[in-house]
Amino acid sequence: MLEISQLTKRYGQDDPVLTGLDLTVEGNSVVAIVGASGAGKSTMLRCINRLVEPTSGSIKLNGHELVGLKGAELRRARRRIGMVFQGFNLIDRLSVMENVLAGRLGYVSLFQAVTRRYPQADIERAFQLMERVDIAHYANKRADELSGGERQRVGVVRALMQEPEVLLADEPTASLDPRTSEQIMMLLQSLASELSLPVLINIHNVSQAKTYTERIVGLRHGKMIFDGRPADFTSDALAAIYGGIEAAQDEPPAPPATTRKHEAPHEPF
Numbered sequence: 683m684l685e686i687s688q689l690t691k692r693y694g695q696d697d698p699v700l701t702g703l704d705l706t707v708e709g710n711s712v713v714a715i716v717g718a719s720g721a722g723k724s725t726m727l728r729c730i731n732r733l734v735e736p737t738s739g740s741i742k743l744n745g746h747e748l749v750g751l752k753g754a755e756l757r758r759a760r761r762r763i764g765m766v767f768q769g770f771n772l773i774d775r776l777s778v779m780e781n782v783l784a785g786r787l788g789y790v791s792l793f794q795a796v797t798r799r800y801p802q803a804d805i806e807r808a809f810q811l812m813e814r815v816d817i818a819h820y821a822n823k824r825a826d827e828l829s830g831g832e833r834q835r836v837g838v839v840r841a842l843m844q845e846p847e848v849l850l851a852d853e854p855t856a857s858l859d860p861r862t863s864e865q866i867m868m869l870l871q872s873l874a875s876e877l878s879l880p881v882l883i884n885i886h887n888v889s890q891a892k893t894y895t896e897r898i899v900g901l902r903h904g905k906m907i908f909d910g911r912p913a914d915f916t917s918d919a920l921a922a923i924y925g926g927i928e929a930a931q932d933e934p935p936a937p938p939a940t941t942r943k944h945e946a947p948h949e950p951f
């Protein structure tokens with residue numbers, strides 16, 4: 683179970699990017715995090731895997747506090763958090779298998795990692811997972827010879843090799859065509875259920891969020907303003923999250939014609 687309470691993040695002296703966020707995700711729940719560009723979605727995921735240090739608040743993964751961890755403790759905690767990226771983050775010149783086994787780096791010794799002598803059990807698990815997502819036949823191919831969808835499957839398997847207790851996906855489909863995006867969303871949904879893994883997905887595509895997740899969390903200006911089932915994500919909720927002008931709350935709303943390009947949401951539909 684992931685329990686976030688009163689999470690606040692401020693970069694430097696700037697206004698907080700996340701303010702007093704509370705979120706609990708249990709079991710095999712798949713949660714979409716939606717919000718306009720700059721709402722704080724990536725910052726939230728980065729606070730969970732501690733790529734950024736929360737300013738205050740608590741993040742517990744199965745009862746263990748993640749905030750404030752350092753050194754070896756932080757490295758151990760990070761092993762339990764799988765991450766899938768928009769740009770896949772594969773090492774192009776390495777094979778699919780080598781990329782997948784990189785998910786075990788937190789568990790093997792430096793000698794095993796450098797000499798690529800991974801335990802047999804890791805190799806077997808890698809094949810099982812690659813078979814599960816239909817990329818086993820590419821095991822020896824270079825990662826850069828794969829299509830985007832295949833590369834994202836490698837990214838997913840690498841994250842699962844960590845035996846994570848939660849899976850975070852930051853815009854996992856944003857670089858993929860619509861059909862491949864849907865396949866990846868479907869895959870994340872099935873894996874969550876097969877592996878009893880909570881999955882949090884930052885996503886701009888609201889229609890995919892509604893179809894492939896069971897809960898939608900909407901952020902606006904770093905505050906959670908919607909938390910509910912896709913069926914309850916009405917046009918009012920959509921307007922509250924994306925609508926109008928992305929002005930700070932204490933500023934008067936600008937007329938629609940003056941909407942600034944950088945404030946527009948990324949393809950919310």
Ligand SMILES: Nc1ncnc2c1ncn2[C@@H]1O[C@H](COP(=O)(O)OP(=O)(O)OP(=O)(O)O)[C@@H](O)[C@H]1O
Nearest residue numbers: 693694699717718719720721722723724725726948
């Ligand atoms: N390392 C950083 N230093 C300073 N400000 C940052 C940093 N990372 C993000 N921000 C700021 O925090 C705010 C939230 O950014 P974040 O990337 O979390 O939003 P997002 O909702 O994920 O946006 P997008 O959908 O465009 O990825 C933005 O105003 C951004 O400029």
